[in-house]
Amino acid sequence: MSITRRNFIKYTSAAVAGASVFGQVHIASAATGVIMPKKGKRIVVLGGGWGGCTAAKYAKMEDPSVEVILVERDPKFISCPISNLVIGGQKTMKDITFTRDKLAKNYGIKIVYTEATALDAVKKTLTTKAGVLEYDKLIVSPGISYDYAAIEGLDNPVAIKKFPAAFKAGAETVALREKLVAMKPGGVVVLAVPPAPYRCPPGPYERASLIANYLKKNKKGSKIIIVDANDDVTSKGPLFKKAWADYYKDILEYIPDAAVTKVDASTGVITTEQGEIKSDVANIIPTMTAGKSAFDLGLMNKPDDKFVRADAYTLESYNFKDVYVVGDSTHNGAVGGVPKSGYIANSMGKVAASAAVRTLNGQEPLAPSLINTCYSMVNDDEAIFVAATYKYDAVSKRIISAAGGTSPERSVLFGHHAEDWALGIWNDILA
Ligand SMILES: Cc1cc2nc3c(=O)[nH]c(=O)nc-3n(C[C@H](O)[C@H](O)[C@H](O)COP(=O)(O)OP(=O)(O)OC[C@H]3O[C@@H](n4cnc5c(N)ncnc54)[C@H](O)[C@@H]3O)c2cc1C
Structure with a gap:
């Protein structure tokens, strides 16, 4: 009706x-x-x-x-x-x-x-x-919600606008893209990965790869620095690191154990547990909650x-x-x-x-059964992925992994699969 x-x-x-x-x-x-x-x-x-x-x-x-x-x-x-x-x-x-x-x-x-x-x-x-x-x-x-207050200097409209998280797709996505396009060649982009658990574990690293790809082609002399609150890449680590070494050696720097503690919207300085970085563009992804x-x-x-x-x-x-x-x-x-x-x-x-x-x-x-596949693009054409199925374990009374693994390597074919996955699941959700 x-x-x-x-x-x-x-x-x-x-x-x-x-x-x-x-x-x-x-x-x-x-x-x-x-x-x-x-x-x-x-x-x-x-x-x-x-x-x-x-x-x-x-x-x-x-x-x-x-x-x-x-x-x-x-x-x-x-x-x-x-x-x-x-x-x-x-x-x-x-x-x-x-x-x-x-x-x-x-x-x-x-x-x-x-x-x-x-x-x-x-x-x-x-x-x-x-x-x-x-x-x-x-x-x-x-x-999810962002816990802006966990980072000094971030919990105000000026800083939120200056350092868009872009982990809710929409205006924040557009704002981050526009900042990258407006940045002068030779600029420094900082991308802050929040402590786990956060939505889409590989998401920040895919984004860093695609920003590096953009800088390489469009902003000569620029670089991106990933400051990670975690002690290592939280998903598909070896595959991301291989792509970074092969394609973005002089453009992308990865710093683990570097949680952001403070931001300064007037100077662009990002303070982390490993020191300060002066940014031209900063994508600060805050700690997340429900x-x-x-x-x-x-x-x-x-x-x-x-x-x-x-x-x-x-x-x-x-x-x-x-x-x-x-x-x-x-x-x-x-x-x-x-x-x-x-x-x-x-x-x-x-x-x-x-x-x-x-x-x-x-x-x-009925007993639950869940599935996950997450593709990440590492440049215009190539993707890597992680996939797993999950089942209910009657002993621990929790959902546990039944089987899974990552792609053996990156490939253009997986890049096509990534697009097909999105088309298929949007259809499943909305049509
Ligand atoms: C950059 C990025 C890339 C990602 N890539 C992948 C990927 O490749 N594969 C993958 O599987 N996942 C990916 N994810 C993760 C995925 O987007 C989330 O896990 C998924 O959206 C979670 O679904 P949800 O229903 O919990 O929340 P959402 O999809 O965020 O839905 C929540 C909805 O609730 C509404 N809402 C909230 N409160 C209220 C209220 N009080 N009244 C009315 N409406 C309300 C919101 O408006 C929103 O529409 C990615 C995430 C990001 C940020």
């Missing part, structure tokens, strides 16, 4: 709805009461990124009679995977920007474009800026937790029955050693959707 503008206003107490396209509702002002009152079985999904869109689609595919409502603040789906190629100049923002129209049109998912603000797990309601949504099951996939909503909704289990503990079998949160958590917001200690990747978020979305639908229908959830 699509939501017409008239229907939606009827459902709300005070909201003013904007355009409604294929069941998608854009909210122009706030409401406080229950909107879209629940009539039958309902799953609400918070977060229309990699985990959330997958969960919404697969819940509806598993049982089309269940009403599925997706709550997302951003009308555009901008893909983090492939966004490093926008920074490197091989792709444009248009190549990584999509709508969620097909989820509404092909599956009947109702999409409400607004921000979720609170959860009442007893009454089973999710409060949003558009009003209150009742649910039987809630699946939460709010991504998406802010995970904190706001009361999903943290222990006072110092930064990610959400969930049962590894169903992804139901430790804190609240019938509330599932997927994607980058999940706690590795509770769920198991899976990377924070789009592919894992996609797998988790399917696991949680199936568990939610089955238990809603009085069935036992």
Whole structure:
């Protein structure tokens, strides 16, 4: 059922709805009461990124009679995977920007474009800026937040603009690309890798490779310095290091154990545990936590937790029955050693959707199975990859690796596979 503008206003107490396209509702002002009152079985999904869109689609595919409502603040789906190629100049923002129209049109998912603000797990309601949504099951996939305050001098708008993280694809991606293009030849780029766990372990190193590739071709005499908070490259290390030695020997420098402690937006000086560097452009990727909503909704289990503990079998949160958590917001200690990747978020979305639908229908959830493949481009054409499958271990009650490994080398063929992977998974998530 699509939501017409008239229907939606009827459902709300005070909201003013904007355009409604294929069941998608854009909210122009706030409401406080229950909107879209629940009539039958309902799953609400918070977060229309990699985990959330997958969960919404697969819940509806598993049982089309269940009403599925997706709550997302951003009308555009901008893909983090492939966004490093926008920074490197091989792709444009248009190549990584999509709508969620097909989820509404092909599956009947109702999409409400607004921000979720609170959860009442007893009454089973999710409060949003558009009003209150009742649910039987809630699946939460709010991504990550940056801990800007962990670095002295970074937690203010001037510094955030000067040193874009670009680990949420969109305006930050564009800002970093523009800074690289504007930099004079001979400039120094600093790329700061945050301490693990962070989203997309190989992401910073792929980005460094593509920036080095860009500098080599376009900015004579420039260099990029990677300052890594970790003691070594956290993913595909030997493959990245080989590519750097072969292609970027005089352009790229790698410094491990060099967490950034302070930045100075007026001078561009970056202070690390290994000393100071004067940057012309700096990509400071801060320490990451679960998406802010995970904190706001009361999903943290222990006072110092930064990610959400969930049962590894169903992804139901430790804190609240019938509330599932997927994607980058999940706690590795509770769920198991899976990377924070789009592919894992996609797998988790399917696991949680199936568990939610089955238990809603009085069935036992099935044993989870997850998959991850992560390609990294090291120049315009060649890629390396890491791949793994994961299963549930009944003894440790965690997700564990079943099989996996890295590509034996880099190749142009893997570069084609990288593009095909993106096309395939965007289709799985959004179409
Ligand atoms: C540069 C880069 C490259 C990457 N490359 C790869 C790759 O090659 N392969 C791979 O598998 N992964 C890759 N990743 C990782 C991948 O992007 C993430 O792991 C994935 O996006 C996680 O999905 P998620 O659903 O947890 O979060 P997201 O996809 O970030 O989705 C979260 C969504 O929730 C919404 N939201 C949050 N709070 C609210 C709220 N209160 N109300 C409404 N909406 C809200 C946000 O707007 C967002 O749309 C890469 C990441 C980066 C940064």
